[in-house]
Amino acid sequence: MSYAVVLAPFLVAAIVAAVVAIRRDRRGWAALAIAAAVILVLTVVFDSLMIAADLFRFDDALLVGIRIGLAPLEDLGYALVALLVVAALWRLLPRRLLPGRRTEPEASRG
Known part of the structure; x- marks a missing residue:
């Protein structure tokens, strides 16, 4: 099964x-x-550095073949998934579960 x-x-x-x-x-x-x-x-910068340092390798047979720097295209997808999921959770979870979120704009506070 390929990474994609x-x-x-x-x-x-x-x-x-x-x-x-x-x-x-x-x-x-x-x-x-x-x-x-x-x-x-x-992701491109740091994955390229880690691949260049030989910290990990990808099986070329399981890759699409497109690389940006040394990072394969599929590796960028995982970073994008994490970003989208965090953004969606930030919007969808009730404000009381996220203590850092304000329920009203800062300017309207007394």
Whole structure:
């Protein structure tokens, strides 16, 4: 079984969760896009360093074949899944379960 086949259901589920959670919020999508860009760049940089240091290897027969730096394309999918799931949970969980979230804007507090 290839890495892409293992990744696909997780990626689809994470995308669905993010779409349900963020829906029509343009600011939410913009924030998610910025976070995705940062996470993907960091993943490429640090995965390339770890692969160059020979900390781990991928079976080339199980890869799609596209690499960005030394990181295979599939490896970026796992970082994207994590980002989408965290963003969806942040939006979907009740505010009382997330102690860092404010229930009202800072400016309206007395």
